[in-house]
Amino acid sequence: MDQHFENIRREYIKKSLTRREMPDNPFEKVSQWLKDAIEAKALEPTAVIVATATPNGHPSMRTVLLKEILDDQFIFYSNYTSRKGEQMSANAHVALTFVWHELERQIHIEGVVERLAPEISDAYFAQRPYKSRIGARISPQSHPIPNREYIMVQFAKESLKYAGRTVPRPDNWGGYGVKASRIEFWQGRESRLHDRFLYQKQADNSWSLTRIAP
Numbered sequence: 001m002d003q004h005f006e007n008i009r010r011e012y013i014k015k016s017l018t019r020r021e022m023p024d025n026p027f028e029k030v031s032q033w034l035k036d037a038i039e040a041k042a043l044e045p046t047a048v049i050v051a052t053a054t055p056n057g058h059p060s061m062r063t064v065l066l067k068e069i070l071d072d073q074f075i076f077y078s079n080y081t082s083r084k085g086e087q088m089s090a091n092a093h094v095a096l097t098f099v100w101h102e103l104e105r106q107i108h109i110e111g112v113v114e115r116l117a118p119e120i121s122d123a124y125f126a127q128r129p130y131k132s133r134i135g136a137r138i139s140p141q142s143h144p145i146p147n148r149e150y151i152m153v154q155f156a157k158e159s160l161k162y163a164g165r166t167v168p169r170p171d172n173w174g175g176y177g178v179k180a181s182r183i184e185f186w187q188g189r190e191s192r193l194h195d196r197f198l199y200q201k202q203a204d205n206s207w208s209l210t211r212i213a214p
Helices: 026-039 083-090 118-126 130-138 148-161
Strands: 047-053 059-065 068-070 073-079 093-100 105-115 173-187 195-201 207-212
Touching: 026 068, 026 093, 026 105, 026 173, 047 073, 047 083, 059 073, 059 083, 073 083, 073 118, 118 173, 130 148
Parallel strands: none
Antiparallel strands: 047 059, 047 093, 068 073, 073 173, 093 105, 105 173, 173 195, 195 207
16 A cells, blocks of 8 residues: 655754864763753653664664763663674674654764673673563573564563562663764754754874764
């Protein structure tokens, strides 16, 4: 069935972005925009799209929740044997995108991902809600299951097993940190003349800053 969306459009008029507002370190701006999104009560303000690729260059995307910015790394947690986990093991080059429709803003990031140290993953896992810890232990994320009842039964069994006990982090679950080499800030503007500023990491670890065309 054909569907046509060519007449769906609106003007972006809420905010602007000038070079004077751009700090030397892009992470200052990332932190500010995340704070703005949280204060604006954006829906899932820390949600970030993670794009990976297979060794053959086939891309895929999914959404995770950013948990921290630590030592200039974007931190999230996942199953190491999931589809994205396997792809990141084979090809460490990834891209991230934040989209805050309420603020007409986006941030696009490219960089390299690596697993966090086990003690960092242990500390985060220990403070997760009980049910989230159980779910992480029993879910063969991204892999086929026969039906929903199967995963619910596994959840119930694991919940009983660890009732009143410490739930250990499974070996196949933990944190990832993305070290950025490219960070773009996008602010929607009227007439599609959007404000876009691009930071690129230099050999001396400083950042260059360029305004790029909408």
